[in-house]
Amino acid sequence: MTENHKSWLGMALIGFVLAIAPIVVGASLGNAWVRVLDFAALYIMLALGLNIVVGFAGLLDLGYIAFYAVGAYLYALLSSPHFGIHWPFWAVLPLGAMVAGMFGVLLGAPTLRLRGDYLAIVTLGFGEIIRIFLNNLNSPINITNGPKGIARIDPITLFGHPLSKSIDFAGITFTGVMLNYYLFVVLALGIVFVGIRLQDSRIGRAWVAIREDEVAAKACGINTRNIKLLAFAMGATFGGVSGGLFASFQEFVSPESFGLLESIMVLCMVVLGGMGHIPGVILGGLLLTILPEAFRQGAGPIQQAMFGEVLLDPEALRMLLFGMALIAVMLYRPAGLWPESRHRREMAK
Amino acid sequence: MTVLLEARSISKYFGGVQALKDVSLTINEGEIYGLIGPNGAGKTTFFNVLTGLYQRDGGDIAFADKPLRLSSPHEVANVGIARTFQNIRLFANMTARENVMVGRHLRTRAGVFGAVFRDRRTRAEEAALRRRADELLHYVGIEHRADDIARHLSYGDQRRLEIARALATDPKLLALDEPAAGMNATETEALKTLIEGLRADGLTVLLIEHDVRLVMGLCDRVAVLDYGEKIAEDVPAHVQSNPKVIEAYLGGTA
Numbered sequence: 001m002t003e004n005h006k007s008w009l010g011m012a013l014i015g016f017v018l019a020i021a022p023i024v025v026g027a028s029l030g031n032a033w034v035r036v037l038d039f040a041a042l043y044i045m046l047a048l049g050l051n052i053v054v055g056f057a058g059l060l061d062l063g064y065i066a067f068y069a070v071g072a073y074l075y076a077l078l079s080s081p082h083f084g085i086h087w088p089f090w091a092v093l094p095l096g097a098m099v100a101g102m103f104g105v106l107l108g109a110p111t112l113r114l115r116g117d118y119l120a121i122v123t124l125g126f127g128e129i130i131r132i133f134l135n136n137l138n139s140p141i142n143i144t145n146g147p148k149g150i151a152r153i154d155p156i157t158l159f160g161h162p163l164s165k166s167i168d169f170a171g172i173t174f175t176g177v178m179l180n181y182y183l184f185v186v187l188a189l190g191i192v193f194v195g196i197r198l199q200d201s202r203i204g205r206a207w208v209a210i211r212e213d214e215v216a217a218k219a220c221g222i223n224t225r226n227i228k229l230l231a232f233a234m235g236a237t238f239g240g241v242s243g244g245l246f247a248s249f250q251e252f253v254s255p256e257s258f259g260l261l262e263s264i265m266v267l268c269m270v271v272l273g274g275m276g277h278i279p280g281v282i283l284g285g286l287l288l289t290i291l292p293e294a295f296r297q298g299a300g301p302i303q304q305a306m307f308g309e310v311l312l313d314p315e316a317l318r319m320l321l322f323g324m325a326l327i328a329v330m331l332y333r334p335a336g337l338w339p340e341s342r343h344r345r346e347m348a349k
Numbered sequence: 350m351t352v353l354l355e356a357r358s359i360s361k362y363f364g365g366v367q368a369l370k371d372v373s374l375t376i377n378e379g380e381i382y383g384l385i386g387p388n389g390a391g392k393t394t395f396f397n398v399l400t401g402l403y404q405r406d407g408g409d410i411a412f413a414d415k416p417l418r419l420s421s422p423h424e425v426a427n428v429g430i431a432r433t434f435q436n437i438r439l440f441a442n443m444t445a446r447e448n449v450m451v452g453r454h455l456r457t458r459a460g461v462f463g464a465v466f467r468d469r470r471t472r473a474e475e476a477a478l479r480r481r482a483d484e485l486l487h488y489v490g491i492e493h494r495a496d497d498i499a500r501h502l503s504y505g506d507q508r509r510l511e512i513a514r515a516l517a518t519d520p521k522l523l524a525l526d527e528p529a530a531g532m533n534a535t536e537t538e539a540l541k542t543l544i545e546g547l548r549a550d551g552l553t554v555l556l557i558e559h560d561v562r563l564v565m566g567l568c569d570r571v572a573v574l575d576y577g578e579k580i581a582e583d584v585p586a587h588v589q590s591n592p593k594v595i596e597a598y599l600g601g602t603a
């Protein structure tokens with residue numbers, strides 16, 4: 001079998017697993033778990049976007065969730081009864097991507113001279129500023145509806161069918177959550193494709209060059225300002241798409257969803273999975289969406305069964321285990337769970 | 350003889366310290382021009398000012414008959430000045446080939462659209478870029494290390510790779526900051542051959558070097574810096590016998 005055949009076979013297999021996953025999960029674990037898969041797809045898109053900024057270009061961004069917020073709110077404003085505007089998703093999603101990209105440049109521009117810790121702190125501040133704006137832009141003119149958030153956002157409508165409604169096909173009932181899953185997976189695959197193509201290109205190499213040695217990159221003729229801004233813009237674009245999907249899926253957004261903890265969570269997916277390595281980042285996104293959920297649902301019943309009562313609050317236990325897992329990974333696999341092979345070779349030495 | 354680079358009264362301060370004091374020098378096209386001087390004399394600072402990493406506090410530079418205004422490093426690279434660093438600065442986790450390909454960033458065009466859609470133009474550019482990178486690796490003699498991570502290369506090969514990366518920008522003037530530092534005698538000899546080859550291929554070379562024998566054997570003219578001042582500029586034989594130079598190298602402060 002040639003390499004080419006193998007990779008086709010691999011892709012077909014992945015496609016098959018992705019296609020039946022919600023059906024199997026829905027039938028065995030219930031619709032709530034399909035919902036978790038939906039969120040996994042959204043988080044993977046976010047993590048892949050942040051990976052461009054942090055993993056490729058080496059710019060530590062702690063305010064990344066702001067672009068998710070921009071995408072989500074843009075969708076909410078242009079596709080809900082809040083302003084009575086109901087644009088179709090195929091117009092709003094690309095617009096959300098663009099506007100988020102613009103915000104990426106806007107928030108990136110003042111940070112260009114900063115690096116490391118300083119960059120992290122300033123981006124953290126920017127992330128919070130966006131959230132605070134969303135919280136307070138309800139007076140004097142009500143734009144964002146403040147802390148109450150925006151409700152009754154339109155679900156995405158494909159071929160005249162709103163994805164919030166279930167559909168019967170080939171004897172299987174596809175719930176709204178499942179239909180959203182398929183859309184999210186297709187878009188996530190698109191983002192994976194774009195990420196892979198970018199990595200192996202003139203632009204991708206310039207990003208990595210800046211990460212490796214900014215002074216040398218400049219001396220090589222790279223306009224580091226523009227190339228960094230491009231990284232911020234591309235990363236933000238992915239975040240904007242994911243945000244728009246989030247808004248349509250939840251049919252509700254509020255500033256609460258876009259706090260610092262979310263930014264840190266996405267950063268953890270990137271770092272834990274393997275910074276700069278797309279398969280690793282996908283794995284990180286998947287694990288950090290599914291495992292916490294499993295703990296949350298499993299911790300109570302397991303304690304009940306073992307001790308006859310719930311000794312530890314599942315929520316607290318979840319954070320504790322999460323923290324311990326992170327420390328363990330950083331100690332034993334500092335380059336992440338699935339790093340690029342060249343880095344793994346380094347770490348093995 | 351045509352003048353390629355003319356620096357007039359360059360000065361540079363770091364706080365109260367004047368690292369360059371009205372340094373003027375002229376480099377002719379096609380020559381190997383040496384810049385020597387004791388440690389801390391300001392040689393690297395001159396490179397940094399020339400290549401736009403530092404902004405000068407006074408003086409003008411003209412390159413290829415055009416004034417080189419206060420500009421950023423990538424603009425300097427664009428007009429045709431490339432450099433290497435005293436303490437090697439490679440992209441450590443990229444392969445040797447990728448390092449050289451990054452060096453050609455300026456001479457290639459592909460943007461996000463080309464990267465994502467890989468249209469015919471982008472594919473052609475990428476293929477040509479790879480070929481050029483391999484040629485340059487061959488030119489400096491490390492083509493067999495093309496797929497190795499830069500940090501795994503030997504010290505001498507890393508120096509060579511840095512030169513290949515600099516050459517990738519299509520420079521008119523190549524500025525080398527102590528390229529023989531840390532090299533053994535064989536490696537230094539090979540480096541000498543390489544630099545002579547560069548000149549034979551029409552490049553102008555500005556060379557900072559500690560190895561006096563290398564400088565004297567290689568350079569057409571040599572300038573000597575001491576405490577940020579140019580104290581001599583001449584053919585190697587004359588510089589060597591210049592009392593001021595001997596004083597700078599042997600005696601402490603005059």
Ligand SMILES: Nc1ncnc2c1ncn2[C@@H]1O[C@H](COP(=O)(O)OP(=O)(O)O)[C@@H](O)[C@H]1O
Pocket residue numbers: 363366368386387388389390391392393394395
């Ligand atoms: N970035 C800097 N900040 C402060 N002082 C510097 C800086 N770079 C160089 N210097 C000072 O300028 C002087 C010249 O240094 P340098 O150009 O590196 O000398 P050389 O390369 O000839 O050994 C030294 O006194 C050095 O300490």
Ligand SMILES: [Mg+2]
Pocket residue numbers: 392393394435
């Ligand atoms: Mg020096």
